[in-house]
Amino acid sequence: MKRHLKVIAPSPFAGREKILEIRGLGKRFESNGRLLKVLDQVDFTVGEGEFICILGRSGCGKTTLLNILAGFIPPTAGEVLLRGRPVSGPGPDRCVVFQEDALFPWLTVEENIAFGMRGPKQAVKDEVEHFLSLVGLTEFRSYLPREISGGMKQRVALARVLILRPALLLMDEPFAALDAQARQGMQNLLLSLWAKFAHTILFVTHDVGEAVKMADRILLMDGDTGSIREEIPVHLARPREKDSVGFLRLLRHLMERL
């Protein structure tokens, strides 16, 4: 297949180090003898500390893309380079907050957060303490996942990976299952943590408003061709007002394009 010619806009992450490079990525699934082309010629680059939103309809391959970046499944074409090195297999430098609840039900909130930590006991304890308070769960430290709400669970899921200081944070519609109010709280929490830690974040969503509120840059995924259809830098000043003219204009543009 021929590569699409793209008009190269001036790099939106000018001045940033390149952290992630995705080149000609493709993924096909074979099920029941039929070949399903989910991703095809996905190309993009992410700068250090950028907040990228990947926006696409349900079923367009967003989770598949994240699974490849996390190293859970191999691509059938192309390559993923993290700081210039090809990604093969999962590792604590690329952590995922999953779409579904993936906490360990036999561990308490604090044990879940400490799960990936190594090192001297006291240091681990202090770190866990710190992250418990960052996500506002100090009082719930000894609760089990089944005893806390969906929003709290996602905060635990966030804390257990942030504590590992991943170079890249992959988030798969992490707040999609929450009610509007809880979702807004989580978005603000994530933005404040991002400001504090300056992680690089790849945030998958199908919620256009969420993408406009959070992203430095929005990648529009095309379900039919399985590639990135458009890259839209978001130049709105933070914190972003949901009813500002610029916000609404971008929102309308994206709605039309999706």
Add this chain to the structure above:
Amino acid sequence: MFGRIRRESPFACAQAWVIPGIMASLWFALSQTGAVPQYLLPHPLEVIRAGHSYLLGSPGETPYAGRFYSDLCSSLMRVFLGFTFALAVGIPAGIMSGRIPAVNRLLSNTVNGIRAVPGICWLPLAMVWFGIGMKTTVFLVALAAFFPIYLNTAAGARQVNPLHYRAGAMMGVTRIRGIFAILLPASMPQIITGLRLGLGIAWAYLVLGELTGVPDGLGAVIMDARMLGRIDMIVVGIVLIAGIGRVSDLLLYHAMRLLFRSARRTA
């Protein structure tokens, strides 16, 4: 917000004794009216008297007096050994066949075939192989307890949420550590179910093994009493095995909860 400790009310505790209580009362009533002849079902008081002598009498007083303690020790030893063998083989084999399709394919015909053979069929063979006594009984107990332990562990290991593996892998958990940090705790409810079923069956096969003419053990007492026509002692044996089986099940369950936090929190 949530009560972490829930105490059961005295009423709820008493519920567990309702059915045994009714059964005992019916038995008492039937015997009192004389509707059932003594040689079919002895009077409860007869049984209590026989049981009392069996448990607390001094040896030599009557044929069974004071034998309980040594019978119990022999039987417990056989169950313990057989069950330990079953557990030591059943859990690793179950984990492997639950996680590794090749192992599952390798074992499924053999295990399910052997499982279909009723335990009593093994008895003659076991007697030829191991003679009468300890070894035969331990063999039968181990063989019988293996299947529920193996099958439940395999089912548990097979059903571990794949997201938990992915979460572990991305947080840097290696394969070996994953077995202890993810696989075993995630399968704990099924492992406990398998162990409890296995222990229950272990008691059944204990009696089978001891029916072959070993001199001591709770099953031996039942067989011996049958030959001597001591139906009261048969009932004593049955009641004791029921009681000890239940107590050992409770001990197993609480020991697992004491040893493993995943058992405390998910089983």
